Amino acid sequence: MIVLHRIEAAPGEERVKGMGDWIVEVHEWLRGELRTLRGQVDNVVEGAATTTTRPQPDLAQQLRTHCLSFCTALRRHHVGEDVAVFPPIAEQFPALAPAVAQLAERHKVVAQLQDSIQALVEGFVPGESDPVELRAELERLAGELESHFDFEEQAVVTAHNATAPAPQYG
Numbered sequence: 001m002i003v004l005h006r007i008e009a010a011p012g013e014e015r016v017k018g019m020g021d022w023i024v025e026v027h028e029w030l031r032g033e034l035r036t037l038r039g040q041v042d043n044v045v046e047g048a049a050t051t052t053t054r055p056q057p058d059l060a061q062q063l064r065t066h067c068l069s070f071c072t073a074l075r076r077h078h079v080g081e082d083v084a085v086f087p088p089i090a091e092q093f094p095a096l097a098p099a100v101a102q103l104a105e106r107h108k109v110v111a112q113l114q115d116s117i118q119a120l121v122e123g124f125v126p127g128e129s130d131p132v133e134l135r136a137e138l139e140r141l142a143g144e145l146e147s148h149f150d151f152e153e154q155a156v157v158t159a160h161n162a163t164a165p166a167p168q169y170g
Contacts, residue, residue, distance in 0.1 A: 018161030019085065020153075026077055027149040033070045034142055040066060041138050044124075045131040060126045067121040071114045074145075078107040089159050099155040106148045113141040 040063045090097040120134045
């Protein structure tokens with residue numbers, strides 16, 4: 001049995017948000033960015049389906065820029081978890097070590113999916129490339145990410161909240 005204890009605030013202070021709550025907030029931001037990216041791909045697909053002329057180059061460039069930003073943020077998030085967040089959880093709560101190991105393996109799968117999506121987006125040529133293929137790959141990535149975020153939130157958020165405060169920015 002794993003016993004978790006709430007991190008209490010200093011006297012006169014509000015409760016410190018736990019690391020787990022912060023991770024959920026980061027996941028929500030990443031989910032929002034993914035929704036935006038999916039919407040941009042939908043716009044490209046709809047544009048390609050309704051016209052034989054080349055879609056606006058700025059739309060394709062905007063898609064590339066957002067994809068790169070999203071992939072970079074997700075990669076940094078996962079590296080941070082693998083290096084600084086998960087090891088202390090596995091050490092303090094040995095029963096969670098298998099879940100932490102599974103999360104680290106999922107990060108590798110997500111990184112491979114990201115590389116595939118990034119290559120498709122960077123190689124996308126309006127009027128020549130198949131935007132439906134791009135959307136299919138993005139949907140596959142989105143499904144994997146949602147599953148990963150859900151699993152992580154169920155597996156380790158409570159332990160994170162019990163052991164570490166959220167980072168303070170600002």
